[in-house]
Ligand SMILES: [Zn+2]
């Protein structure tokens with residue numbers, strides 16, 4: 529016996545507005561952003577959340593490091609540069625094994 533999966537049409541989908549650009553998207557395309565980001569000691573994801581489209585969410589995450597950079601001391605900036613350099617090189621697949 530052949531079973532046909534239930535088709536869910538686009539029109540049945542809930543629509544949501546992006547809190548930033550105010551454009552309307554299908555609910556599944558709206559991402560929750562934690563105002564207190566999870567990577568900044570908020571593993572449980574507590575606090576206020578905003579619903580953003582993917583584009584606005586990405587832009588916001590690019591903006592957060594810039595804000596942090598502006599309040600760093602020179603010492604912290606030096607450490608941050610080393611971290612980012614090392615991360616970027618690993619991200620680009622450079623093999624670190626010198627042995
Ligand atoms: Zn948006």
Ligand SMILES: [Zn+2]
Nearest residue numbers: 560561562585
């Ligand atoms: Zn986020």
